[in-house]
Amino acid sequence: MSRACGFDFGTSNTSIAHWAGNGPRLIELQEGRTSIPTALFFAFDDGATHFGRDAIKYYLLRDEGRLMRALKSLLGSPLFEETTYIRAKKVDFSDIIALFIRHVRETAGGADHVVMGRPAYFVDDDAQADARAQAQLQEAARKAGFTHIEFQLEPIAAALDYEQSVTKEELALVIDIGGGTSDFSLVRVSPERARKADRKSDILACAGVHVGGTDFDRLLSVATVMPYLGLNSRLKTKNMNPPSWYYQDLATWQRINFLYDGKVTTEIKGVRRDSAEPEKIDRLLRVIELRLGHALLGQIEDTKIALSTQLKAALASAAFDDGKVLDVTRAQFEKAVSAAMARVAAKVRDTIALAGLKADAVETVFVTGGSAAIPMLRRMISQELPGARIIEGDAFGSVATGLAIEAHRRFGR
Numbered sequence: 089m090s091r092a093c094g095f096d097f098g099t100s101n102t103s104i105a106h107w108a109g110n111g112p113r114l115i116e117l118q119e120g121r122t123s124i125p126t127a128l129f130f131a132f133d134d135g136a137t138h139f140g141r142d143a144i145k146y147y148l149l150r151d152e153g154r155l156m157r158a159l160k161s162l163l164g165s166p167l168f169e170e171t172t173y174i175r176a177k178k179v180d181f182s183d184i185i186a187l188f189i190r191h192v193r194e195t196a197g198g199a200d201h202v203v204m205g206r207p208a209y210f211v212d213d214d215a216q217a218d219a220r221a222q223a224q225l226q227e228a229a230r231k232a233g234f235t236h237i238e239f240q241l242e243p244i245a246a247a248l249d250y251e252q253s254v255t256k257e258e259l260a261l262v263i264d265i266g267g268g269t270s271d272f273s274l275v276r277v278s279p280e281r282a283r284k285a286d287r288k289s290d291i292l293a294c295a296g297v298h299v300g301g302t303d304f305d306r307l308l309s310v311a312t313v314m315p316y317l318g319l320n321s322r323l324k325t326k327n328m329n330p331p332s333w334y335y336q337d338l339a340t341w342q343r344i345n346f347l348y349d350g351k352v353t354t355e356i357k358g359v360r361r362d363s364a365e366p367e368k369i370d371r372l373l374r375v376i377e378l379r380l381g382h383a384l385l386g387q388i389e390d391t392k393i394a395l396s397t398q399l400k401a402a403l404a405s406a407a408f409d410d411g412k413v414l415d416v417t418r419a420q421f422e423k424a425v426s427a428a429m430a431r432v433a434a435k436v437r438d439t440i441a442l443a444g445l446k447a448d449a450v451e452t453v454f455v456t457g458g459s460a461a462i463p464m465l466r467r468m469i470s471q472e473l474p475g476a477r478i479i480e481g482d483a484f485g486s487v488a489t490g491l492a493i494e495a496h497r498r499f500g501r
Protein backbone atom coordinates (compact mmCIF):
# COMPACT_ATOMS: atom_id res chain seq x y z
CA MET A 89 0.00 0.00 0.00
CA SER A 90 1.30 3.42 -0.85
CA ARG A 91 -0.61 5.99 1.07
CA ALA A 92 0.51 9.17 2.75
CA CYS A 93 -0.21 10.00 6.34
CA GLY A 94 0.38 12.65 8.95
CA PHE A 95 2.14 11.37 12.07
CA ASP A 96 2.13 13.23 15.38
CA PHE A 97 4.76 11.55 17.54
CA GLY A 98 4.03 13.32 20.80
CA THR A 99 5.93 13.29 24.06
CA SER A 100 2.88 11.90 25.83
CA ASN A 101 0.49 10.82 23.05
CA THR A 102 0.73 9.77 19.44
CA SER A 103 -1.85 10.07 16.65
CA ILE A 104 -1.91 9.39 12.95
CA ALA A 105 -4.27 10.67 10.27
CA HIS A 106 -4.67 10.26 6.55
CA TRP A 107 -6.63 11.79 3.70
CA ALA A 108 -9.92 10.01 3.27
CA GLY A 109 -11.77 11.03 0.11
CA ASN A 110 -12.25 14.72 0.67
CA GLY A 111 -10.68 15.48 3.98
CA PRO A 112 -8.28 14.42 6.71
CA ARG A 113 -9.31 11.68 9.10
CA LEU A 114 -7.75 10.47 12.34
CA ILE A 115 -7.23 6.73 12.45
CA GLU A 116 -8.40 4.56 15.34
CA LEU A 117 -5.43 2.97 17.04
CA GLN A 118 -6.59 1.26 20.20
CA GLU A 119 -9.90 0.67 21.96
CA GLY A 120 -11.62 2.91 19.43
CA ARG A 121 -9.34 5.83 20.33
CA THR A 122 -7.36 7.82 17.80
CA SER A 123 -4.64 8.81 20.24
CA ILE A 124 -2.49 6.44 22.27
CA PRO A 125 0.05 7.07 25.00
CA THR A 126 3.58 7.18 23.60
CA ALA A 127 4.58 4.20 25.73
CA LEU A 128 6.13 0.76 25.36
CA PHE A 129 6.30 -2.06 27.84
CA PHE A 130 8.84 -4.83 27.38
CA ALA A 131 7.54 -7.82 29.30
CA PHE A 132 10.28 -10.02 30.73
CA ASP A 133 8.33 -13.25 31.22
CA ASP A 134 7.01 -13.90 27.70
CA GLY A 135 9.21 -11.46 25.77
CA ALA A 136 6.20 -9.56 24.41
CA THR A 137 6.26 -5.85 23.66
CA HIS A 138 3.10 -3.87 24.43
CA PHE A 139 2.24 -0.40 23.14
CA GLY A 140 0.15 2.56 24.18
CA ARG A 141 -2.60 1.89 26.69
CA ASP A 142 -1.64 -1.80 26.81
CA ALA A 143 1.89 -0.85 27.80
CA ILE A 144 0.61 1.06 30.80
CA LYS A 145 -1.89 -1.65 31.65
CA TYR A 146 0.74 -4.41 31.77
CA TYR A 147 3.08 -2.22 33.77
CA LEU A 148 0.36 -1.47 36.31
CA LEU A 149 -0.53 -5.17 36.54
CA ARG A 150 2.97 -5.35 37.94
CA ASP A 151 4.25 -7.78 35.39
CA GLU A 152 8.05 -7.95 35.35
CA GLY A 153 9.31 -5.72 32.63
CA ARG A 154 10.34 -2.28 31.55
CA LEU A 155 8.05 0.66 30.81
CA MET A 156 9.26 3.47 28.56
CA ARG A 157 7.59 6.86 28.25
CA ALA A 158 8.38 10.39 27.01
CA LEU A 159 10.94 9.04 24.54
CA LYS A 160 10.62 12.15 22.40
CA SER A 161 12.32 14.11 25.18
CA LEU A 162 15.47 12.06 24.61
CA LEU A 163 15.82 13.22 20.98
CA GLY A 164 18.82 15.51 20.61
CA SER A 165 19.99 14.89 24.17
CA PRO A 166 23.20 13.13 25.17
CA LEU A 167 21.09 10.38 26.76
CA PHE A 168 19.84 9.37 23.33
CA GLU A 169 23.28 8.05 22.48
CA GLU A 170 23.35 5.78 25.51
CA THR A 171 22.15 2.23 25.22
CA THR A 172 19.87 0.58 27.67
CA TYR A 173 19.44 -3.04 28.68
CA ILE A 174 16.16 -4.78 28.00
CA ARG A 175 15.88 -8.48 28.75
CA ALA A 176 19.68 -8.53 29.15
CA LYS A 177 20.07 -7.24 25.61
CA LYS A 178 21.64 -3.93 24.68
CA VAL A 179 19.26 -1.76 22.68
CA ASP A 180 19.46 1.81 21.56
CA PHE A 181 16.74 4.41 21.85
CA SER A 182 16.54 4.81 18.09
CA ASP A 183 15.39 1.19 17.78
CA ILE A 184 12.92 1.59 20.62
CA ILE A 185 11.35 4.66 19.00
CA ALA A 186 11.35 2.84 15.65
CA LEU A 187 9.50 -0.08 17.23
CA PHE A 188 6.83 2.26 18.50
CA ILE A 189 6.48 4.16 15.21
CA ARG A 190 6.30 0.87 13.30
CA HIS A 191 3.53 -0.38 15.56
CA VAL A 192 1.46 2.78 14.99
CA ARG A 193 2.21 2.84 11.26
CA GLU A 194 1.18 -0.79 10.78
CA THR A 195 -1.91 -0.49 12.97
CA ALA A 196 -2.96 2.44 10.80
CA GLY A 197 -2.62 0.56 7.52
CA GLY A 198 1.07 0.74 6.70
CA ALA A 199 1.48 4.01 4.78
CA ASP A 200 4.97 4.62 3.40
CA HIS A 201 4.87 8.40 2.83
CA VAL A 202 4.68 10.54 5.91
CA VAL A 203 4.73 14.09 7.09
CA MET A 204 5.92 13.94 10.68
CA GLY A 205 5.33 16.71 13.12
CA ARG A 206 8.15 18.40 14.94
CA PRO A 207 8.09 21.05 17.64
CA ALA A 208 9.48 24.51 16.93
CA TYR A 209 12.44 23.41 19.04
CA PHE A 210 13.23 19.86 20.14
CA VAL A 211 16.06 21.41 22.14
CA ASP A 212 16.09 25.04 23.33
CA ASP A 213 18.96 27.32 22.31
CA ASP A 214 21.07 24.67 20.58
CA ALA A 215 20.57 24.55 16.82
CA GLN A 216 22.94 21.61 16.39
CA ALA A 217 21.23 19.44 18.96
CA ASP A 218 17.90 20.43 17.47
CA ALA A 219 18.96 19.34 13.98
CA ARG A 220 20.30 16.10 15.48
CA ALA A 221 16.92 15.47 17.11
CA GLN A 222 15.09 15.75 13.81
CA ALA A 223 17.64 13.50 12.10
CA GLN A 224 17.22 10.93 14.89
CA LEU A 225 13.45 10.97 14.50
CA GLN A 226 13.79 10.67 10.72
CA GLU A 227 16.12 7.69 11.12
CA ALA A 228 13.67 6.00 13.48
CA ALA A 229 10.81 6.62 11.01
CA ARG A 230 12.89 5.04 8.27
CA LYS A 231 13.63 1.98 10.41
CA ALA A 232 9.88 1.83 11.06
CA GLY A 233 9.22 1.36 7.36
CA PHE A 234 8.46 4.85 6.07
CA THR A 235 10.23 5.43 2.76
CA HIS A 236 9.39 9.13 2.20
CA ILE A 237 9.70 11.24 5.30
CA GLU A 238 9.12 14.97 5.50
CA PHE A 239 8.57 17.28 8.43
CA GLN A 240 6.21 20.07 9.30
CA LEU A 241 6.12 22.18 12.44
CA GLU A 242 3.46 21.04 14.88
CA PRO A 243 2.00 24.53 15.43
CA ILE A 244 1.69 25.01 11.65
CA ALA A 245 -0.09 21.66 11.39
CA ALA A 246 -2.50 22.76 14.11
CA ALA A 247 -3.12 25.99 12.16
CA LEU A 248 -4.00 23.95 9.05
CA ASP A 249 -6.51 22.02 11.12
CA TYR A 250 -8.05 25.23 12.43
CA GLU A 251 -8.16 26.71 8.94
CA GLN A 252 -10.64 24.04 7.83
CA SER A 253 -13.31 25.77 9.89
CA VAL A 254 -12.66 29.45 9.10
CA THR A 255 -15.07 31.29 6.81
CA LYS A 256 -13.12 34.54 6.33
CA GLU A 257 -9.55 35.73 6.51
CA GLU A 258 -8.16 36.10 10.04
CA LEU A 259 -4.92 36.42 11.88
CA ALA A 260 -4.72 33.50 14.27
CA LEU A 261 -2.32 32.68 17.04
CA VAL A 262 -2.06 28.93 17.44
CA ILE A 263 -1.04 27.69 20.89
CA ASP A 264 -0.20 24.01 21.31
CA ILE A 265 0.76 23.07 24.84
CA GLY A 266 1.56 19.40 24.99
CA GLY A 267 3.55 17.03 27.15
CA GLY A 268 7.04 18.16 26.21
CA THR A 269 6.83 21.52 24.49
CA SER A 270 4.73 24.63 24.06
CA ASP A 271 4.56 25.68 20.44
CA PHE A 272 3.19 28.79 18.80
CA SER A 273 2.48 30.04 15.33
CA LEU A 274 1.02 33.27 14.08
CA VAL A 275 -0.68 32.53 10.80
CA ARG A 276 -2.97 34.22 8.31
CA VAL A 277 -5.74 31.76 7.57
CA SER A 278 -8.65 31.88 5.13
CA PRO A 279 -10.59 29.50 2.89
CA GLU A 280 -8.79 30.94 -0.18
CA ARG A 281 -5.35 30.78 1.35
CA ALA A 282 -6.01 27.16 2.37
CA ARG A 283 -5.95 26.22 -1.31
CA LYS A 284 -2.49 27.68 -1.97
CA ALA A 285 0.39 25.24 -2.33
CA ASP A 286 2.98 27.47 -0.70
CA ARG A 287 2.04 28.97 2.64
CA LYS A 288 5.35 30.57 3.59
CA SER A 289 4.08 34.13 3.24
CA ASP A 290 1.08 33.35 5.48
CA ILE A 291 3.27 32.22 8.37
CA LEU A 292 4.20 35.39 10.21
CA ALA A 293 5.98 33.79 13.12
CA CYS A 294 6.69 30.47 14.71
CA ALA A 295 8.27 29.82 18.10
CA GLY A 296 8.34 27.40 20.95
CA VAL A 297 9.85 26.53 24.28
CA HIS A 298 10.71 23.25 25.95
CA VAL A 299 8.04 23.45 28.63
CA GLY A 300 5.07 21.10 28.75
CA GLY A 301 2.96 18.80 30.85
CA THR A 302 5.83 16.49 31.77
CA ASP A 303 7.58 19.51 33.32
CA PHE A 304 4.44 20.33 35.28
CA ASP A 305 4.38 16.71 36.53
CA ARG A 306 8.02 16.99 37.58
CA LEU A 307 7.59 20.32 39.33
CA LEU A 308 4.48 19.15 41.16
CA SER A 309 6.25 15.97 42.22
CA VAL A 310 9.30 17.81 43.51
CA ALA A 311 7.14 20.30 45.42
CA THR A 312 4.75 17.83 47.05
CA VAL A 313 5.79 14.18 46.94
CA MET A 314 9.57 14.06 46.78
CA PRO A 315 10.14 15.68 50.19
CA TYR A 316 8.14 12.79 51.62
CA LEU A 317 10.67 10.43 50.01
CA GLY A 318 13.61 12.31 51.47
CA LEU A 319 14.27 15.29 49.21
CA ASN A 320 15.94 17.96 51.38
CA SER A 321 15.81 15.65 54.40
CA ARG A 322 18.59 15.78 56.97
CA LEU A 323 21.68 13.62 56.99
CA LYS A 324 23.62 12.98 60.17
CA THR A 325 26.53 14.67 58.47
CA LYS A 326 25.95 18.30 59.36
CA ASN A 327 24.18 20.55 56.84
CA MET A 328 23.96 17.85 54.20
CA ASN A 329 21.00 16.49 52.24
CA PRO A 330 20.65 13.42 50.03
CA PRO A 331 21.69 14.09 46.42
CA SER A 332 18.77 15.79 44.71
CA TRP A 333 19.25 14.03 41.39
CA TYR A 334 17.53 10.86 42.68
CA TYR A 335 14.42 12.93 43.14
CA GLN A 336 14.72 14.85 39.89
CA ASP A 337 15.07 11.57 37.99
CA LEU A 338 12.15 9.98 39.80
CA ALA A 339 10.04 13.01 38.82
CA THR A 340 11.10 12.94 35.13
CA TRP A 341 9.30 10.43 32.90
CA GLN A 342 12.20 9.63 30.59
CA ARG A 343 14.74 9.30 33.43
CA ILE A 344 12.98 7.00 35.89
CA ASN A 345 14.54 3.84 34.48
CA PHE A 346 18.04 5.15 35.10
CA LEU A 347 17.35 4.84 38.84
CA TYR A 348 16.71 1.11 38.50
CA ASP A 349 20.41 0.45 38.00
CA GLY A 350 21.62 -1.70 40.90
CA LYS A 351 24.51 0.68 41.57
CA VAL A 352 22.07 3.46 42.39
CA THR A 353 20.28 1.31 44.97
CA THR A 354 23.60 0.49 46.64
CA GLU A 355 24.43 4.18 46.74
CA ILE A 356 21.08 5.13 48.25
CA LYS A 357 21.49 2.45 50.91
CA GLY A 358 24.68 4.25 51.86
CA VAL A 359 22.73 7.50 52.11
CA ARG A 360 20.18 5.76 54.33
CA ARG A 361 22.88 4.80 56.83
CA ASP A 362 23.80 8.46 57.13
CA SER A 363 20.21 9.70 57.22
CA ALA A 364 18.69 11.45 60.22
CA GLU A 365 15.26 10.66 58.74
CA PRO A 366 15.73 7.11 57.44
CA GLU A 367 11.99 6.40 57.15
CA LYS A 368 11.93 8.85 54.22
CA ILE A 369 14.86 7.19 52.44
CA ASP A 370 13.16 3.84 53.00
CA ARG A 371 10.23 5.09 50.92
CA LEU A 372 12.58 6.09 48.12
CA LEU A 373 14.23 2.66 48.23
CA ARG A 374 10.85 0.96 48.21
CA VAL A 375 9.74 2.87 45.11
CA ILE A 376 12.94 1.89 43.33
CA GLU A 377 12.94 -1.73 44.47
CA LEU A 378 9.28 -2.25 43.54
CA ARG A 379 9.68 -0.29 40.28
CA LEU A 380 6.89 2.05 41.30
CA GLY A 381 8.39 5.15 39.69
CA HIS A 382 6.07 5.41 36.68
CA ALA A 383 3.03 4.51 38.76
CA LEU A 384 3.85 7.24 41.26
CA LEU A 385 4.46 9.86 38.58
CA GLY A 386 1.25 8.73 36.88
CA GLN A 387 -0.63 9.41 40.10
CA ILE A 388 0.97 12.82 40.30
CA GLU A 389 -0.07 13.46 36.69
CA ASP A 390 -3.63 12.40 37.55
CA THR A 391 -3.57 14.83 40.46
CA LYS A 392 -2.40 17.61 38.14
CA ILE A 393 -5.23 16.81 35.72
CA ALA A 394 -7.78 16.75 38.55
CA LEU A 395 -6.56 20.19 39.61
CA SER A 396 -7.61 21.55 36.22
CA THR A 397 -11.23 21.18 37.34
CA GLN A 398 -10.91 21.05 41.14
CA LEU A 399 -9.23 23.27 43.69
CA LYS A 400 -8.00 20.33 45.72
CA ALA A 401 -7.14 16.70 45.01
CA ALA A 402 -6.11 13.75 47.15
CA LEU A 403 -2.96 11.92 46.16
CA ALA A 404 -2.65 8.37 47.45
CA SER A 405 -0.03 5.97 46.13
CA ALA A 406 1.21 2.45 46.66
CA ALA A 407 4.55 4.20 46.97
CA PHE A 408 3.50 5.47 50.40
CA ASP A 409 4.02 2.54 52.74
CA ASP A 410 2.02 4.19 55.53
CA GLY A 411 -1.25 4.75 53.68
CA LYS A 412 -0.56 8.46 53.64
CA VAL A 413 -2.84 10.63 51.52
CA LEU A 414 -1.41 13.95 50.42
CA ASP A 415 -3.86 16.80 49.91
CA VAL A 416 -2.67 18.88 47.00
CA THR A 417 -4.23 22.22 46.15
CA ARG A 418 -4.42 24.10 42.87
CA ALA A 419 -2.60 26.94 44.61
CA GLN A 420 0.31 24.60 45.39
CA PHE A 421 0.37 23.47 41.78
CA GLU A 422 0.35 27.04 40.49
CA LYS A 423 3.17 28.00 42.80
CA ALA A 424 5.25 25.00 41.74
CA VAL A 425 4.89 25.74 38.02
CA SER A 426 4.89 29.53 38.09
CA ALA A 427 8.41 30.01 36.71
CA ALA A 428 7.74 27.51 33.92
CA MET A 429 4.46 29.24 33.10
CA ALA A 430 6.25 32.58 32.94
CA ARG A 431 8.51 31.13 30.27
CA VAL A 432 5.48 30.05 28.25
CA ALA A 433 3.91 33.51 28.60
CA ALA A 434 7.16 35.17 27.51
CA LYS A 435 7.19 32.97 24.41
CA VAL A 436 3.64 34.04 23.52
CA ARG A 437 4.81 37.66 23.61
CA ASP A 438 7.97 36.77 21.64
CA THR A 439 5.93 35.09 18.91
CA ILE A 440 3.80 38.18 18.38
CA ALA A 441 6.83 40.47 18.54
CA LEU A 442 8.67 38.26 16.04
CA ALA A 443 5.97 39.14 13.51
CA GLY A 444 6.41 42.83 14.34
CA LEU A 445 2.87 42.99 15.68
CA LYS A 446 1.04 43.90 18.87
CA ALA A 447 -1.25 41.55 20.74
CA ASP A 448 -4.36 43.45 19.64
CA ALA A 449 -3.71 42.45 16.01
CA VAL A 450 -4.49 38.84 16.86
CA GLU A 451 -8.15 38.08 16.16
CA THR A 452 -8.32 34.45 17.16
CA VAL A 453 -6.40 32.21 19.51
CA PHE A 454 -6.65 28.55 18.62
CA VAL A 455 -5.59 26.35 21.53
CA THR A 456 -4.74 22.69 21.41
CA GLY A 457 -2.65 20.12 23.31
CA GLY A 458 -3.51 18.34 26.53
CA SER A 459 -1.93 20.91 28.84
CA ALA A 460 -4.05 23.73 27.39
CA ALA A 461 -6.77 22.63 29.85
CA ILE A 462 -4.80 24.08 32.77
CA PRO A 463 -6.71 27.07 34.22
CA MET A 464 -3.50 28.99 34.88
CA LEU A 465 -2.67 28.78 31.18
CA ARG A 466 -6.13 29.92 30.21
CA ARG A 467 -5.74 32.93 32.48
CA MET A 468 -2.37 33.70 30.97
CA ILE A 469 -3.77 33.54 27.43
CA SER A 470 -6.68 35.87 28.31
CA GLN A 471 -4.26 38.29 29.96
CA GLU A 472 -1.84 38.33 27.06
CA LEU A 473 -4.55 38.56 24.38
CA PRO A 474 -7.54 40.27 25.99
CA GLY A 475 -9.16 41.14 22.67
CA ALA A 476 -8.94 37.80 20.91
CA ARG A 477 -11.61 35.14 20.80
CA ILE A 478 -10.46 31.77 21.97
CA ILE A 479 -11.27 28.66 19.97
CA GLU A 480 -10.80 25.20 21.36
CA GLY A 481 -9.10 22.66 19.08
CA ASP A 482 -9.18 18.89 19.37
CA ALA A 483 -6.60 18.68 22.16
CA PHE A 484 -5.21 15.32 21.03
CA GLY A 485 -6.00 15.34 17.30
CA SER A 486 -5.41 18.77 15.78
CA VAL A 487 -1.74 18.30 14.99
CA ALA A 488 -2.13 14.89 13.31
CA THR A 489 -5.13 16.20 11.35
CA GLY A 490 -3.11 19.17 10.08
CA LEU A 491 -0.20 16.89 9.23
CA ALA A 492 -2.54 14.76 7.10
CA ILE A 493 -3.64 17.91 5.24
CA GLU A 494 0.04 18.68 4.66
CA ALA A 495 0.77 15.08 3.56
CA HIS A 496 -2.05 15.27 1.03
CA ARG A 497 -0.68 18.57 -0.26
CA ARG A 498 2.88 17.25 -0.61
CA PHE A 499 2.34 13.68 -1.71
CA GLY A 500 -1.16 13.63 -3.17
CA ARG A 501 -2.92 10.35 -2.64
Ligand SMILES: Nc1ncnc2c1ncn2[C@@H]1O[C@H](COP(=O)(O)OP(=O)(O)OP(=O)(O)O)[C@@H](O)[C@H]1O
Nearest residue numbers: 098099100101266267268269301396457458459461
Ligand atom coordinates in the same frame (compact mmCIF):
# COMPACT_ATOMS: atom_id res chain seq x y z
N1 LIG B 1 -7.15 18.14 31.78
C1 LIG B 1 -5.82 18.30 31.81
N2 LIG B 1 -5.24 19.22 32.62
C2 LIG B 1 -3.90 19.37 32.64
N3 LIG B 1 -3.05 18.67 31.88
C3 LIG B 1 -3.57 17.75 31.05
C4 LIG B 1 -4.97 17.52 30.97
N4 LIG B 1 -5.18 16.53 30.06
C5 LIG B 1 -3.96 16.16 29.61
N5 LIG B 1 -2.99 16.89 30.21
C6 LIG B 1 -1.54 16.80 29.97
O1 LIG B 1 -1.30 17.04 28.61
C7 LIG B 1 -0.07 16.42 28.24
C8 LIG B 1 -0.26 15.66 26.96
O2 LIG B 1 -0.71 16.53 25.97
P1 LIG B 1 -0.52 16.18 24.43
O3 LIG B 1 -1.04 14.84 24.13
O4 LIG B 1 -1.07 17.33 23.67
O5 LIG B 1 1.07 16.18 24.35
P2 LIG B 1 2.00 15.58 23.22
O6 LIG B 1 1.45 15.97 21.90
O7 LIG B 1 2.19 14.14 23.47
O8 LIG B 1 3.36 16.34 23.54
P3 LIG B 1 4.27 17.31 22.63
O9 LIG B 1 3.41 17.88 21.58
O10 LIG B 1 4.75 18.34 23.60
O11 LIG B 1 5.36 16.44 22.14
C9 LIG B 1 0.31 15.50 29.39
O12 LIG B 1 1.35 16.12 30.14
C10 LIG B 1 -0.97 15.43 30.22
O13 LIG B 1 -0.72 15.24 31.59
Ligand SMILES: [Mg+2]
Nearest residue numbers: 098266457487
Ligand atom coordinates in the same frame (compact mmCIF):
# COMPACT_ATOMS: atom_id res chain seq x y z
MG1 LIG C 1 1.72 17.53 20.65
